[in-house]
Each structure stands twice: as structure tokens, then as C-alpha cells.
Amino acid sequence: MDLGKNNAGNTSNVSISESKLWQSILHDLREKIDNTSYMILNSLEEVYYSEGNIYIYTPDNIYKNWIETEILETIETSANKVIGRNVKIHIISLKDKSSKKTKKSKNSKNFEETDFYQYLSLNPKYTFDNLIVGNNNKVAFQACLAVTENLGKIYNPLFIYGDVGLGKTHLLHGTAYHVLAKNSTAKIIYTTADTFASELFSYLEKGMILEFRKKYREVDLLLIDDIQFLVGKERTQIEFYHIFNVLYSLGKQIILSSDQPPSKLNGIEKRLISRFSSGLIVEITKPDLETKINITLKKMKELNVEFSRDVVLFIAKTVNTSVRELEGSIKRLKAYSEIMGRPITLDVARTVLKDVLEVNEVQPLTVERIQKEVCNYFNIDIKELLGNSRNKKSVTARQIAMYLSKELTDESLSSIARYFHKKDHTTILNAANKIKEMMEKDRKLKYTVDLIKDKLITL
Numbered sequence: 343m344d345l346g347k348n349n350a351g352n353t354s355n356v357s358i359s360e361s362k363l364w365q366s367i368l369h370d371l372r373e374k375i376d377n378t379s380y381m382i383l384n385s386l387e388e389v390y391y392s393e394g395n396i397y398i399y400t401p402d403n404i405y406k407n408w409i410e411t412e413i414l415e416t417i418e419t420s421a422n423k424v425i426g427r428n429v430k431i432h433i434i435s436l437k438d439k440s441s442k443k444t445k446k447s448k449n450s451k452n453f454e455e456t457d458f459y460q461y462l463s464l465n466p467k468y469t470f471d472n473l474i475v476g477n478n479n480k481v482a483f484q485a486c487l488a489v490t491e492n493l494g495k496i497y498n499p500l501f502i503y504g505d506v507g508l509g510k511t512h513l514l515h516g517t518a519y520h521v522l523a524k525n526s527t528a529k530i531i532y533t534t535a536d537t538f539a540s541e542l543f544s545y546l547e548k549g550m551i552l553e554f555r556k557k558y559r560e561v562d563l564l565l566i567d568d569i570q571f572l573v574g575k576e577r578t579q580i581e582f583y584h585i586f587n588v589l590y591s592l593g594k595q596i597i598l599s600s601d602q603p604p605s606k607l608n609g610i611e612k613r614l615i616s617r618f619s620s621g622l623i624v625e626i627t628k629p630d631l632e633t634k635i636n637i638t639l640k641k642m643k644e645l646n647v648e649f650s651r652d653v654v655l656f657i658a659k660t661v662n663t664s665v666r667e668l669e670g671s672i673k674r675l676k677a678y679s680e681i682m683g684r685p686i687t688l689d690v691a692r693t694v695l696k697d698v699l700e701v702n703e704v705q706p707l708t709v710e711r712i713q714k715e716v717c718n719y720f721n722i723d724i725k726e727l728l729g730n731s732r733n734k735k736s737v738t739a740r741q742i743a744m745y746l747s748k749e750l751t752d753e754s755l756s757s758i759a760r761y762f763h764k765k766d767h768t769t770i771l772n773a774a775n776k777i778k779e780m781m782e783k784d785r786k787l788k789y790t791v792d793l794i795k796d797k798l799i800t801l
């Protein structure tokens with residue numbers, strides 16, 4: 343029987359029998375039912391989920407009767423626990439063809455893995471596949487990747503910090519997904535320090551502190567986001583301190599994120615700070631232009647929207663505060679274009695994102711600024727840059743300035759030519775092409791150009 347096929351022979355749906363959720367339910371049942379019952383359940387090939395119902399198909403009535411009399415309640419309890427809501431279990435014998443048809447009506451939706459991820463509070467979009475890795479987050483990403491290969495063995499704890507909206511949560515969720523992809527039964531808790539604190543108090547109110555401890559002390563990977571929210575919460579810090587110690591001594595992996603490095607987390611106990619600092623601390627910084635362009639292109643694809651190259655460059659250059667804002671700007675432009683039925687031109691983008699630009703107080707990127715920055719870098723006079731000197735340094739500087747003016751401003755080639763006191767726009771085009779070509783072969787030149795570019799656009 344083909345597990346990937348549903349009743350209608352449609353191969354696009356995934357049955358619960360293949361899913362991580364069913365594996366988790368079976369895993370939970372392993373210790374609770376006898377071996378024969380476990381073998382029976384493990385051998386079943388058709389198990390489906392639909393809106394709070396699990397349909398388990400058995401080859402005949404003997405299996406059906408066994409499950410119903412021996413283990414039905416236990417399955418239900420495990421399923422409720424794993425899914426986090428009440429589910430109803432239906433046992434259907436495949437010999438009884440008519441019941442199969444009724445239960446699996448065309449509205450019946452097979453289980454999707456997103457149900458499982460929602461249960462873990464993971465955003466389905468925050469995977470490594472959707473994460474753009476640039477200079478700003480490369481170290482943090484590599485550290486997370488290394489940790490997934492070797493849970494608890496290296497970089498424990500891993501402490502990731504950076505300003506708001508720079509992708510810390512995305513990285514934490516991506517790590518959890520990556521661990522689950524390698525081992526679907528890994529016990530993972532992702533939570534924020536705030537949720538951890540509220541959860542603790544609700545367990546305390548119910549007199550269930552032991553259950554709370556058990557829950558957190560049993561994990562293979564604990565990810566706590568926004569750890570700065572532990573500041574001032576003394577009771578929560580005490581509880582977290584003990585959980586941390588237990589997990590650490592058991593060699594379980596802990597990953598924390600914060601908007602500050604540990605040393606700046608005033609209001610968190612010293613003993614916790616020293617533990618946060620005992621593993622690897624990595625920073626996520628603001629993305630450079632190239633990374634912002636790549637993120638913009640990725641988000642456009644996710645949002646199914648297309649902008650011209652000019653608009654992409656404009657967004658990436660001008661939205662400087664966070665990746666969240668970058669994403670917000672793309673969404674705004676998309677909404678504007680849909681509502682007004684107009685394509686997004688550079689002028690439209692400028693108008694729609696006016697308030698974002700005001701916040702960012704962007705210094706306009708003019709040909710004059712580029713010329714000045716190039717002169718600073720090469721330590722030459724503007725007269726030398728604009729003159730006709732053929733010495734190597736002046737020629738390189740001039741060509742780089744022409745290349746950057748073409749790449750980073752909206753000026754036409756003729757207009758750029760005027761800024762360089764040239765009559766012919768082909769001078770600019772030739773210089774720009776030459777630098778572009780040379781950068782592919784000459785790493786030192788590429789490094790120089792990138793450095794100047796960074797200075798011009800860095801936030």
C-alpha cells in the first residue's frame with residue numbers, strides 16, 4: 343500500500359502514518375502499552391488526521407477489536423498530550439469498505455506537519471531554507487548549525503544577541519526545525535522568557551511546580567528567546583537557574599537569545615550571567631547592503647510580488663533599522679500596488695515609504711558623496727579624481743567612483759558623466775564594466791570596492 347497516497351489516489355497529501363506527529367504519539371505510547379499492542383500500531387499503514395479526529399485503519403476486525411478493547415483510551419491520552427488539544431480516535435476496519443468511504447469524505451484533510459510545529463510554537467516560515475545568511479549573521483548561523491550536529495557537546499549554552507528584528511527568533515526556530523529533521527522524536531521546547539515566567543506562575547498557582555520542572559528538565563534542546571525579559575523577575579530567575587543547571591549537567595543543549603550581551607543584562611543574577619557567558623556568545627548585527635538585497639528578493643518571492651531592480655535597491659538602501667522593517671516595507675508596497683492597481687515605480691516607493699525614510703534619516707547617496715568617499719579611501723584630492731591623470735591610483739579611484747555612481751544612484755549615465763566632467767556617457771559605462779569584470783578576478787579590488795560601498799550605505 344502506498345503510504346503517500348490518500349483514498350482518492352492523490353499523492354500530494356501526507357498521511358499521519360508518515361508524519362512526525364504520529365511518530366511522536368507512538369513514541370509517547372512506547373512505555374505505556376505492551377509490546378504486542380505497540381507492534382500492531384507500528385505496523386499500521388493508514389492513519390489520517392482531520393480536524394481533531396484521527397482515523398486509524400486496520401487490516402481487519404481482529405486488529406480493530408484488539409485496539410478498541412486494549413489500548414484505545416491510552417492512544418487518545420497520548421494523542422491529546424502530543425497535539426495539545428482533545429482529539430477523537432476512530433478505528434476502522436479496511437474490510438468494512440463502506441465506513442472507509444464515509445469517514446474519508448472529500449472534505450477530510452490529511453494531517454499536515456504544520457499542526458505539529460504549531461504545537462511546538464514554531465513559525466513554519468522560520469526555517470533555515472528561508473534564512474538569508476550574510477556577514478551579519480554568518481557566525482551565529484554556523485554556531486547553530488554546529489550545535490544541531492552535536493547537541494549539548496559544543497557551544498553550550500549558545501547565547502545569541504542582537505538588536506530588535508534582526509532574525510534571532512528566526513534562527514532559533516530554524517535550529518529547532520533542523521534538529522527535528524534529523525531526529526523527529528527529539529524533545530524540544532522553544533519559548534520566550536516572558537512565556538516561561540507566566541507559565542511558571544500558572545503552574546505555581548495550581549500547585550504543580552514539580553510538573554513544571556519535569557517538563558523543562560526532560561528536554562534535549564531548550565531554546566529561550568528574549569532572555570532579557572528575565573530582568574527583575576527574581577522568582578523566575580531562581581527556577582530557570584535550577585533548570586539550566588540540571589540540563590547543563592545532563593549535557594542537554596541550551597540556546598538563548600537576547601537584545602544585549604550577557605554582561606549588559608543588568609537585573610539578572612550574577613550566577614545566571616556567568617552561566618550565560620560560559621559557552622559561546624555570538625552577535626547578530628545589521629545586514630549590509632548585499633544581504634539586504636538578498637533578503638528583499640527572498641521576501642518578495644515569499645510574498646509573491648515583483649519589483650524592479652531599482653525599487654529593490656532603493657528598499658535595501660533606505661530601510662536601515664531592521665529586517666522586520668524591511669519586510670514590513672515590502673508588504674506595504676505590495677498592498678499599495680494591489681489596492682491602487684498600480685505597479686511600484688521608484689517614485690511610488692519613495693512616497694509610500696516616506697515615513698520609514700524619515701525615521702531612517704537617510705543621507706541621499708549622490709555622485710558627489712561617492713566621489714568624496716573614494717577620494718578619502720585613496721587619499722587623493724577631488725581635482726585628481728576629476729582630472730585626466732593617468733597614474734594607476736588615480737585611474738583606479740576614478741573608475742571605482744564611476745562604477746559606484748552607476749550602481750548606487752539613480753542618475754543616468756549622461757548625468758554621471760557630467761559630474762566627472764566627461765562629455766561622453768560611454769566613458770562611465772566602460773569604466774563601470776571594467777571594474778565589474780576586474781572584481782571577478784581580483785579579490786583585493788573587490789574588497790576595496792565593497793569597503794567603500796559599505797561606508798556609503800552602512801546605517
Ligand SMILES: Nc1ncnc2c1ncn2[C@@H]1O[C@H](COP(=O)(O)OP(=O)(O)OP(=O)(O)O)[C@@H](O)[C@H]1O
Pocket residue numbers: 468472473474475476479504505506507508509510511512513568601637640665666669
Ligand atoms: N537573515 C534573514 N533572512 C530572512 N529573513 C530574516 C532574516 N533576518 C530576519 N528576518 C525576518 O525578519 C523578521 C524579524 O525577525 P525575528 O523576529 O527573528 O527578529 P528578532 O531578532 O527575534 O527580533 P526581536 O528582538 O524583536 O524579537 C522575521 O520575519 C524574519 O523572518
